[in-house]
Structures are given as C-alpha cells and as structure tokens.
Amino acid sequence: MSRERPLSPHLQIYRPTLTMTMSIVHRITGMGLYFGTAILAWWLTAAASGPNAYAVFESFLGSFLGRLILFGYTWALIHHLLGGIRHLIWDAGYGFGPHEREWLARASIVGSVGLTILLWAIGLLVVGSAR
C-alpha cells in the first residue's frame, strides 16, 4: 500500500533568482558545448579529408541554420567560460555577498553577450575583407 508521504520543500518553492538561473544556464551551455564538439571534430576531419568534404562543411556552416548554431556555440562557450571564472572566484572563497553575487551574475551576462557580438563583428570584418 502506498501512501502520500510528506516531502521536504525543493527548488520550486523558492522564487526564481538570477543566480539560480545562471546556475542552470551554466549546465545547459556546458551540455550544448558537449555536443558542439562534434561540429569541431567534423570541421577538422573535413579539412583533413579534402576540398570536397570541406565544401560540404562550409555549405552547412554558411547556411542560416549553420550560422545560428555557430553563433549559439560562440555565446555558449564565452558564457560558460565567464561562468567558470565566477565559479573559480567562489572556489577561492570570494564573491558570496548578496551584492557581489548579483554583480557577478550580471557581469557574466553582459560580458558574454558583448564579447560574442564583438567577436562576430571582428569575424565578419575579416571575412568581408579581401583574403
């Protein structure tokens, strides 16, 4: 016979906060990067295989979906990197205060979005220039 047992309160009882969201986003970006490494392996294999294989890869990356994935991958990588620095600061014993942790979270978001846009702007300028 099964009976309803009292359960201790879990995450859903708390009002969502920015640091909570950042915690799960760190895991989600990590998982995205995990599967994204397959694209990295494909890129290198295509380059090693020859011009035809490389053309297939380039056509994928040049498509709207390919660009979208690459843009997402860039942001995920930078966000995960900045989030990782945040975790290293915590590991060292700093940044736990209510003001500090909020500031770190906001800085990570602004930094990751800003750096992603900056890198893509540089990248598009390089591609746009005569090489």
Place this chain on the structure above:
Amino acid sequence: MKPEGFHIRTPLARVRGLGAAHAGTRHFWQQRLTSVAGIILTVGFFFVVGSVLGRNHAAVVQILGSPLVAIVTLLFIINSVYHMWLGMQMIIEDYVHDDLRKLITLMANTFFSIAVAFVAIYAILKLSFGV
C-alpha cells in the same frame, strides 16, 4: 584537553578512505584544473579560428597543419574533451537515478568523448604529418 590538530580518525584512515567514490577530491580538482587551462586555451583557439576565417581549403589545411596552430588546437581539444567528460558525468550522476540507465549513459558519455577526441586528434595529426 585535545592536542593541537587532533582528529578522531587516524591519519591512515584519512589517507585510505578517500570518500564514497574512493577517489577523494580528484574529480573536483581535475574539473578546476581543466577549467583554468580552458580559459587560456579558449583564447588561443579563438586566434586559431580567426586565422582561418574566410580562407579557402588549401590555406586552411596549411594553417591547421602548422606546428603552433596544431599544438594549440590539440591542447584545446584534449583539455575540452576531458573537462566535458567530467562535467557530463556529474550531470548524469545528478539527474539519472535508475541504475541501468545511469550505467548506459555513463558509458555513452565515455564513448562519445573518446570518439570526438580521437576523430579530432587524428584529423590534426593528419593535417600536420599526413598526405
């Protein structure tokens, strides 16, 4: 009165124990070690990507096969794959509770990580030494 540095466990028990997983803080430490290395190597990898942007296949092959670029890319891949293998293991252990599913997903994690690493490393070595 307790002597200075008194512990209830003997030094031998503390050294032998290493916790429930019998690995001590190895997983935690290696995750941090690869995250610090990852910060530096990611910056290096962005330069690698920047150097091949907009170039044709022949130029990409030449650049990726040059020693410095190949070494940075190899280090980036080995470090990233080890980091992501550790990270995915942690995610699986946190969310997959059924024993059989846990074993299968942990195995799949290792298979995927080794496959991605091997494919990417082989491609770089071929670009560096192969014909």
